[in-house]
Amino acid sequence: MSSDIVFVPLGGTGEIGMNLNLYGRGRADDRDWLMIDMGITFGDGSIPGVDILMPDPAFIEEKRDRLAGLVLTHAHEDHLGAVPYLWERLRCPIYASPFTGSVLRRKLTDVGLQNEVALHIVPLQGRFQVGPFDLEMVTLTHSIPEPNAVALHTDHGIILHTGDWRLDPRPVIGEKADLEVLRAFGDTGVAALVCDSTNVFVEGQSHSEADLLASLTELFGRFENRIAVTCFASNVARLETIARAADAVGRSVVVAGRAVQRIVEAARENGYLLDVPPFLDEEAFDQLPREQTLVLCTGSQGEPRAALARIAAKTHPRVMLEEGDVVVFSSKVIPGNERAIARVQNGLVKLGVKVIGESDHFVHVSGHPGRDELETMYSLVRPKISVPVHGEARHLAQHAELARTWGVASVVEAENGSVVRLTPGKAGVIDEVPVGRLVLEGNRVVPLEGLLVRGRQKVVFNGSAVVTVVVDGWGQILAEPQIAAVGLVDDPDDEVIGEAIDAIWKAVDGLSKGARRDDDTVRDAIRLAVRRVFRERLGKKPMTEVHFVRV
Numbered sequence: 262m263s264s265d266i267v268f269v270p271l272g273g274t275g276e277i278g279m280n281l282n283l284y285g286r287g288r289a290d291d292r293d294w295l296m297i298d299m300g301i302t303f304g305d306g307s308i309p310g311v312d313i314l315m316p317d318p319a320f321i322e323e324k325r326d327r328l329a330g331l332v333l334t335h336a337h338e339d340h341l342g343a344v345p346y347l348w349e350r351l352r353c354p355i356y357a358s359p360f361t362g363s364v365l366r367r368k369l370t371d372v373g374l375q376n377e378v379a380l381h382i383v384p385l386q387g388r389f390q391v392g393p394f395d396l397e398m399v400t401l402t403h404s405i406p407e408p409n410a411v412a413l414h415t416d417h418g419i420i421l422h423t424g425d426w427r428l429d430p431r432p433v434i435g436e437k438a439d440l441e442v443l444r445a446f447g448d449t450g451v452a453a454l455v456c457d458s459t460n461v462f463v464e465g466q467s468h469s470e471a472d473l474l475a476s477l478t479e480l481f482g483r484f485e486n487r488i489a490v491t492c493f494a495s496n497v498a499r500l501e502t503i504a505r506a507a508d509a510v511g512r513s514v515v516v517a518g519r520a521v522q523r524i525v526e527a528a529r530e531n532g533y534l535l536d537v538p539p540f541l542d543e544e545a546f547d548q549l550p551r552e553q554t555l556v557l558c559t560g561s562q563g564e565p566r567a568a569l570a571r572i573a574a575k576t577h578p579r580v581m582l583e584e585g586d587v588v589v590f591s592s593k594v595i596p597g598n599e600r601a602i603a604r605v606q607n608g609l610v611k612l613g614v615k616v617i618g619e620s621d622h623f624v625h626v627s628g629h630p631g632r633d634e635l636e637t638m639y640s641l642v643r644p645k646i647s648v649p650v651h652g653e654a655r656h657l658a659q660h661a662e663l664a665r666t667w668g669v670a671s672v673v674e675a676e677n678g679s680v681v682r683l684t685p686g687k688a689g690v691i692d693e694v695p696v697g698r699l700v701l702e703g704n705r706v707v708p709l710e711g712l713l714v715r716g717r718q719k720v721v722f723n724g725s726a727v728v729t730v731v732v733d734g735w736g737q738i739l740a741e742p743q744i745a746a747v748g749l750v751d752d753p754d755d756e757v758i759g760e761a762i763d764a765i766w767k768a769v770d771g772l773s774k775g776a777r778r779d780d781d782t783v784r785d786a787i788r789l790a791v792r793r794v795f796r797e798r799l800g801k802k803p804m805t806e807v808h809f810v811r812v
């Protein structure tokens with residue numbers, strides 16, 4: 262039997278977020294596996310109490326003795342955020358660049374895994390072996406330091422997994438994308454390109470981070486009171502751009518939000534952010550004149566616990582904004598966050614603060630490739646096969662169509678769980694494996710489709726009623742039944758509760774003598790009677806529990 266190479270995404274293909282990619286090598290029943298990235302997605306409030314979602318790694322967990330390692334392309338949460346929660350299920354070595362390693366080490370320390378995980382630091386452009394996989398890191402540009410594509414060198418050509426990328430000719434931080442290596446790969450022969458689809462609908466080429474420096478400097482120069490800027494903490498190039506623009510207009514940068522401080526530390530450990538004036542702690546806020554202050558804060562997506570939301574709600578312990586100040590959103594709106602962002606912006610406007618976003622001024626550049634950059638990538642690497650990833654279905658379909666028009670012989674439209682044969686022979690989806698979603702619930706990781714999360718949703722949407730009934734051995738009710746209703750009535754003595762209690766008496770009286778001696782029969786009769794009252798009187802189907810006590 263011939264040995265083939267397959268690509269199996271468990272997350273991130275058909276959605277933007279929670280990337281988890283697998284490459285398998287060998288016969289179908291005897292494969293070695295490599296994982297690239299293991300990320301999370303932040304909840305959008307649709308599931309009560311759930312802030313963090315991640316792919317279910319069950320498929321690879323079963324085969325973890327054949328999982329050679331996990332390679333991280335870069336330090337964004339949608340690529341490494343699940344490592345602290347899922348690594349113990351896999352226990353494989355991890356490979357990352359120095360900056361990504363620094364970010365991951367802090368996360369592992371938070372959960373006490375820092376001494377358990379074998380974390381191998383791979384230099385930029387490093388070539389390294391992970392089990393039977395011959396790998397090479399390729400430097401690209403993105404909205405975080407050290408973004409890498411991973412090249413798998415195989416007997417059937419190179420497989421290039423791009424990770425998140427763009428081609429910024431003038432990045433503010435780090436190296437330019439290594440176009441020469443990409444071209445050389447194309448000359449050698451690229452069997453397959455597995456590529457970022459996020460900005461496939463964006464015409465043309467995005468601006469350079471260096472262009473943004475001029476734009477922000479000009480913008481900051483217009484204002485006389487305080488300026489606050491919010492962006493993603495991990496966008497170290499943006500932190501540098503903001504710091505330089507602030508310095509150019511004579512302002513000091515005060516950092517509000519722990520996430521920024523952590524990234525600044527990780528960046529400095531790796532030689533970034535060393536040429537800008539120091540970032541000051543929140544304590545410095547009081548001492549700076551209004552016209553010399555620039556507050557850099559977290560919360561660009563409206564996250565309710567982040568610094569900006571607290572400033573807008575006037576609950577931040579140290580930083581305050583007032584009439585005449587301005588807040589610049591140097592970030593894009595991630596779909597799903599519109600309402601949360603609007604809530605924060607409304608709060609700021611009510612304080613008399615001016616809000617400036619992408620539609621008002623040039624304040625942000627994307628980290629993902631627009632159509633021109635995608636076309637450049639295809640023309641450099643000239644892949645035989647294209648597999649669009651890192652996008653919702655609409656992004657993947659559009660990317661597939663473009664790849665065809667750019668002359669790619671074989672375009673495979675995969676989704677999470679697809680087993681895609683890349684080489685040898687005809688490329689295509691040859692099988693499917695189970696996929697699922699896990700959520701972080703308090704400090705546990707539980708299935709999204711499990712009873713716990715479903716029960717939580719049911720209670721939130723429909724309320725709950727807990728009924729307590731005490732009967733004797735013959736099934737006679739011994740005391741007035743009790744109903745504890747949550748989220749159903751404003752007044753605990755509401756008459757609907759009385760009606761439900763009457764219905765319990767009737768339901769039990771209506772049972773035959775024999776039926777009354779059977780616990781399950783009595784419990785079911787009570788539950789049905791109570792639910793009927795709530796359904797008919799309130800139009801609700803609450804989660805109904807019966808505590809049934811026989812004495």
Ligand SMILES: [Zn+2]
Nearest residue numbers: 337339340425
């Ligand atoms: Zn990403």
Ligand SMILES: [Zn+2]
Nearest residue numbers: 335337403425
């Ligand atoms: Zn990214």
